[in-house]
Each structure stands twice: as structure tokens, then as C-alpha cells.
Amino acid sequence: MIYNMEDSHNLTWQSTTVGKQDRRQRNGHESFVLWFTGLSGAGKSTIANLLEQVLFAQGIHTYLLDGDNVRMGLNSDLGFSATERRENIRRVAEVAKLFVDAGVVTLTAFISPYQSDREMARSLFTDTEFVEVYVDCPIEVCATRDPKGLYLRAQSGQIKEFTGVAAPYETPQQPDIVLHTNLQTPLECVQQILGCLVSWGLLSKDNSLANSLEDTCVTREGQR
Amino acid sequence: MIYNMEDSHNLTWQSTTVGKQDRRQRNGHESFVLWFTGLSGAGKSTIANLLEQVLFAQGIHTYLLDGDNVRMGLNSDLGFSATERRENIRRVAEVAKLFVDAGVVTLTAFISPYQSDREMARSLFTDTEFVEVYVDCPIEVCATRDPKGLYLRAQSGQIKEFTGVAAPYETPQQPDIVLHTNLQTPLECVQQILGCLVSWGLLSKDNSLANSLEDTCVTREGQR
Numbered sequence: 001m002i003y004n005m006e007d008s009h010n011l012t013w014q015s016t017t018v019g020k021q022d023r024r025q026r027n028g029h030e031s032f033v034l035w036f037t038g039l040s041g042a043g044k045s046t047i048a049n050l051l052e053q054v055l056f057a058q059g060i061h062t063y064l065l066d067g068d069n070v071r072m073g074l075n076s077d078l079g080f081s082a083t084e085r086r087e088n089i090r091r092v093a094e095v096a097k098l099f100v101d102a103g104v105v106t107l108t109a110f111i112s113p114y115q116s117d118r119e120m121a122r123s124l125f126t127d128t129e130f131v132e133v134y135v136d137c138p139i140e141v142c143a144t145r146d147p148k149g150l151y152l153r154a155q156s157g158q159i160k161e162f163t164g165v166a167a168p169y170e171t172p173q174q175p176d177i178v179l180h181t182n183l184q185t186p187l188e189c190v191q192q193i194l195g196c197l198v199s200w201g202l203l204s205k206d207n208s209l210a211n212s213l214e215d216t217c218v219t220r221e222g223q224r
Numbered sequence: 225m226i227y228n229m230e231d232s233h234n235l236t237w238q239s240t241t242v243g244k245q246d247r248r249q250r251n252g253h254e255s256f257v258l259w260f261t262g263l264s265g266a267g268k269s270t271i272a273n274l275l276e277q278v279l280f281a282q283g284i285h286t287y288l289l290d291g292d293n294v295r296m297g298l299n300s301d302l303g304f305s306a307t308e309r310r311e312n313i314r315r316v317a318e319v320a321k322l323f324v325d326a327g328v329v330t331l332t333a334f335i336s337p338y339q340s341d342r343e344m345a346r347s348l349f350t351d352t353e354f355v356e357v358y359v360d361c362p363i364e365v366c367a368t369r370d371p372k373g374l375y376l377r378a379q380s381g382q383i384k385e386f387t388g389v390a391a392p393y394e395t396p397q398q399p400d401i402v403l404h405t406n407l408q409t410p411l412e413c414v415q416q417i418l419g420c421l422v423s424w425g426l427l428s429k430d431n432s433l434a435n436s437l438e439d440t441c442v443t444r445e446g447q448r
Contacts, residue, residue, distance in 0.1 A: 017273055017276070017277075017288070018276050018277055018280045018286065018288075022280065026280075026283075049241055052241070052242050053241075053242055056242045056246070056250075059250075061285070062242065063322070063325075063326040064241070064242075065322070069322060069325065070322075073318045073321060073322070073348075074315060074318035074319060074322070091298060091315075094297045094298035095298060095319055095322065097297060098287070098289070098293060098294075098297070098298070098319065098323075099322075099323075099326070101287075101293065102287040102323070102326075102328065104326065124297075
């Protein structure tokens with residue numbers, strides 16, 4: 001972006017636009033999407049929420065896209081058939097792309113059960129801009145937690161096409177991060193993610209929560 | 225948002241989320257949408273782009289939604305029938321709402337020809353969060369500018385349902401700001417908008433470009 005603000009009444013405007021690199025530079029951090037996937041009750045929203053709070057407290061610009069703000073608004077016209085789930089994920093990915101373009105660390109928390117849909121989402125971003133976080137948890141544990149009573153209603157047939165009960169969940173083939181929420185606390189999960197982000201050069205080292213868990217991270221293409 | 229970072233290993237997490245007010249406070253400015261409407265060639269994108277550059281240079285967090293980043297991505301499945309135009313505007317409005325929730329001054333530049341669609345967009349926001357900017361320009365002038373050759377193609381029938389030629393543009397009934405781009409330069413338009421935003425308490429007074437044009441602004445409901 002080039003402009004001359006020395007004399008605002010003779011402002012010279014070059015026909016360039018404010019771009020992603022301008023925003024990243026101003027914000028002082030990279031922008032990318034953390035794509036949480038996993039069964040209902042696995043802990044996607046809990047972990048994404050805690051992570052967002054930690055990042056925000058460190059001055060990082062974040063936004064969380066989840067069922068609460070997307071399914072009720074932008075995607076209120078969509079149901080839960082395979083076609084509508086695909087369109088739901090496509091729109092979430094496109095909106096996440098806009099937020100990443102805006103310089104924001106974007107967290108998405110959707111079941112996103114199909115491998116092809118997650119690959120489609122990933123294809124919208126560069127290698128370094130998309131981090132797939134598989135929130136793994138046995139369905140028996142998820143069903144026991146069942147914070148919204150959804151498993152109970154699915155098992156009694158009140159909810160159709162519920163993932164893990166009457167609709168498939170395809171296990172991620174090459175997630176960037178795997179969390180085991182039946183074994184780890186939410187804070188441990190957040191520490192693991194922070195460690196990976198620092199390891200991959202997506203967050204700076206002065207992140208006090210990012211500890212030696214860096215060592216547990218897979219090597220990513222395009223890693224800096 | 226409440227958290228205790230004194231000892232990161234004993235981080236106390238309250239189950240609250242980072243909210244709109246938290247982001248606004250951190251960014252140091254309000255968040256709202258500037259909804260530019262007008263004919264193709266009226267100057268929506270030119271003015272929105274220049275305004276964004278000026279705001280960005282002042283440290284304000286901004287994002288511009290326009291045909292380039294929305295019609296090609298999120299709304300690539302939509303055409304230009306009345307129904308699809310409505311859905312286009314609905315999605316743009318819902319995405320703008322997410323950006324406003326993220327604490328960002330959001331600029332949208334779409335023809336948005338139907339009064340009912342613009343009202344639908346406005347209904348998603350509080351009174352102070354939605355600023356309708358009518359970019360007024362006689363169609364003869366727009367057709368002369370015709371930067372993309374669209375009017376020529378519309379007149380020869382190559383583009384169907386082109387607004388102003390074969391599809392209606394409904395003049396805004398109560399826009400917050402009216403610009404006359406056949407009489408004003410882009411910079412004069414930007415100064416007028418900045419003056420109004422300061423006048424309405426949406427921007428702080430230390431905006432050097434916001435001058436006495438404040439006087440030209442209408443009084444808005446919920447004005448602070």
C-alpha cells in the first residue's frame with residue numbers, strides 16, 4: 001500500500017489496495033486458520049474457545065467461527081444432509097479465507113465429518129495457512145459427556161443423520177495436530193497447539209504457554 | 225472475558241468467550257458496517273477502497289467485502305436473478321455481521337439494488353452499526369465511465385439482468401450518507417464519510433481528514 005499523508009488535502013492515491021501482508025505486518029503476527037474437526041462432544045468448541053482466550057490475551061487478533069455464529073446466521077438455510085454439510089463447510093472455509101485475508105487467526109469448530117470436504121477447505125489456503133486439528137475422542141466418551149443431550153436424542157431417533165450414530169465420521173488421514181480429549185485436559189490441548197504453532201513459525205516464541213510440547217508436532221510442508 | 229495469566233500453568237478459565245466489546249476495546253475503535261450501494265460505475269469500489277486506505281493508515285482495523293473477494297469465493301454459486309441477488313446480499317450481510325462482531329470496520333461494495341434487501345441487511349445490526357452510503361451518479365455518467373465495458377455489453381444484450389439497463393435499481397429511501405460522484409472527487413467523498421462518522425461518534429475526532437463536512441450529515445437514530 002502506498003499513500004502520501006503529508007498533506008491530506010493533496011493525498012496521492014495509488015490504485016493499490018490494503019492487502020493481507022499489510023494487515024499481518026500491522027497486527028504483528030501471521031494469519032491462518034485452525035480447523036478443528038471431530039465428533040460432537042469431542043471438545044472442539046471448548047478447546048477452540050480456551051485457545052482463543054489465550055491468544056487474545058497475548059494481543060493476537062482472533063475470531064472463532066462455530067455453530068453459534070454461523071449455523072444461526074450465514075448458514076441458517078442449510079440442514080444436515082451430506083450435500084448441505086458440504087455446502088456448510090464450503091461457506092465456512094470461504095469465510096475463514098476472508099478472515100485470514102483480513103489478517104486474523106481464525107478458529108473454526110465444526111464436526112466437518114467428510115475427508116473430501118476438509119480437503120476442499122484446505123485447498124483454499126496456502127500450505128502454511130491451514131492447520132487441521134483433529135479432536136479425537138472415543139464416541140462412547142462423547143456420548144457420555146453429551147452436553148446438549150444430542151446423543152440421547154439421536155439414539156432415540158429424534159435427530160436424523162447424527163454424526164457417529166446415523167451418519168459417518170471419516171477419520172482425518174493427515175491432520176496437522178491430533179488431540180486426545182479423553183486423556184488430555186483442555187489446557188494441555190491448548191499448550192500442545194501453541195507449541196506446534198511456535199514450532200511451525202506461525203506464532204512467535206514469546207508465547208509463555210508454548211513449552212516443550214513442540215517436540216510432539218509433525219513436520220509440515222512449507223514449515224519455516 | 226476473565227482469565228488469570230499470573231501463573232500460566234494454573235490458568236483459571238472462566239467459561240466466557242472473547243466478545244465484540246472485548247475486541248472493540250482492544251482495537252480502540254467501534255466496529256460497524258459501511259454499506260455502499262449504487263449503480264455499476266458509480267464509484268462504490270473506488271471510494272470504499274480509498275476510505276479503507278485512509279482508515280488503515282490511521283490504525284483502524286478494516287476489511288472490504290466486494291465482488292472480487294465474495295462473488296469469486298463464497299458466492300461463486302450465485303447468479304444475478306432477483307432471488308440470487310437477494311441471497312448474495314443476505315450472505316454478504318451475514319459475513320459483515322461476523323466481521324463487525326470481530327471488531328472490524330467493514331466496508332461492503334455491492335450494487336444491492338433492492339430496498340427490501342438493504343433493509344434485510346440493516347435488520348441484522350443495531351442502529352449504530354449500519355451506515356448506508358448511497359453512491360449516487362446519473363446512469364448516463366456511469367455508462368460513460370464503464371470501466372469494465374459492462375454497459376456496452378448490457379446494451380447489446382450480451383449481459384442479461386444488468387442493473388439500470390434490464391434490471392431495476394431502487395433508490396435508497398433513507399440512506400445515512402449520499403455521495404454525488406458526478407460532482408465530487410473520491411477524496412471529497414471520503415472526507416464527507418469521515419466527517420459523518422466522527423459526527424456520529426463512530427470515529428474519534430483525531431481523524432485529520434474529518435473536517436467541517438460533519439455539518440452535512442443527517443441525524444441518525446441512536447446517535448451518540
